[in-house]
Amino acid sequence: MFTPKTKCELVALVREELIALDEIDVSLITDMSYMFYCCKSFNHDISKWNVKNVENMEGMFFDCESFDQDLSYWNMSNVKDTKYMFCNCLKFNHKVENWDVHNAITMAHMFENCKQFDQDLSRWDVHNAKTMAFLLHNCTNFHYDVKKLDINKNCNIQKILGHEEIQNQYAIKY
Template sequence: MPAAILSPLISLACNKPNDNKNNINDINKNFKYSPASRNELIDLVNDENVNLGDIDTSKITNMSNLFSESYRTDYSGIDKWDVSNVKYFDNMFELPFPETREKVDMSKYNFNNWNLKSAESMYGIFGNLNIIPDISKWNLSNVRDLRGFLGSGYKDNYSKLNININSIRFDLPETIYNVDKQLAGLSLFFHEANVNKIKKPTNYKEEGQDFKKDATPYLLKKPDGNIKYRPKTRHQLRQIVRDGNVDLSTIDVKFIDNIDNLFDFEISKERLAGVNSWDTSNIQSMKNVFKNQDVSLLNINNWNTEKVEDMSGMFEKTKGNIDTSNWVVSKVRDFSNMFAFSHFNNSLEDWDVSNR
């Protein structure tokens, strides 16, 4: 494998069509395609000859960054999608090319029939769209991360959006845990969007301050060996790791499938090393997980990465070298900026990147 492919500044955001997409088992006679994974779905949506209405999305649980490599301007049929099992919609419509964004008018499509019962995170779902669709009938009562919901989360972005959400139901919990330092994404939303039917959370702090994290509610009634915490969702895991009193080695993450941006806060390299013993066998996305951190004490060469599809920005701007030579990365689709501006200096010659 040429060394240039996996340099310290990895950037492999290429569009490689999947030759097997037409062989996907057709389970529902009303659909031509029935992708079983996010990777298969990405290959389909990147093919402009595929009508989105011909895709059965009932098996998909993660639609994060779904259109981030797409030149598509026609989204006809997206209203037929079954998203009832999708947990993550992060940056779903973050379109990469300005010339494409200018041609996309999402207000032409009906998103109001989407079943969002499983949705947990919609961080930046509408990304950089100039016009977002009517979502007035959405019920986001289960969503725990709405940062940048309508865009970047900053004041100058709201004035550019054509928003019709006067009756949207947020029904947010009394205390919001996941807005972190981008609280402006919610407080400015309430203030600038002139929305009058949203239940505003009653317990939040000013922009730039973190909420107090308390992992006590997720303590096991009886410790299992060294394990004291066994979160079932990414929201629970985020709250636990942000409690500075928690030893990360006491967390069992076997039920977690997404750790994107998990450590996007100040944490010591000593405490971070607690992840060395984590069971990562079910994790599918590790995007930006260690970005900007000191990883010099990490020993995660034995992490199970067989199910991981996204490692973009994972070690971007990190301090300290890291050994990942034993990792299985055959399912990874996105390595972009994985080691960008980092101190990485180890061989990756044994990595199988044939999926790229």
């Protein structure tokens, strides 16, 4: 088992592809921003990664067009930034409803252009979020009611859905 202490060490292990990703203990890592950025064919199972100490997942899977793995058991309770996390993950469609995202502040563009994404987010505690703009923009399969989210009235929700066909039916109106 390899236990990198910094993001740089983790990136080196991932990029070198000398060891399997499930042989990496990521429990000391706090920043996974843009970890797999533009890895268009990336679709490895990293469901067992212990991400409980991660605070920044900005753009982690940005442009990972083929990514479609179950991350439902990830402990997201310390994550503050999920901006662009799955942006352009065209195939991603796994349950994230049990994620504890109560510390998330920046959630803008999180699932933007996730064409297959259609998961219920209504149980998420998003009261600390400052921006959820474009959260589900262009998620053409998404059909859940985001009005059930308990969103802080000061949160930027500009075009939270963005897809006109569903926006009128499910969009939040203040």
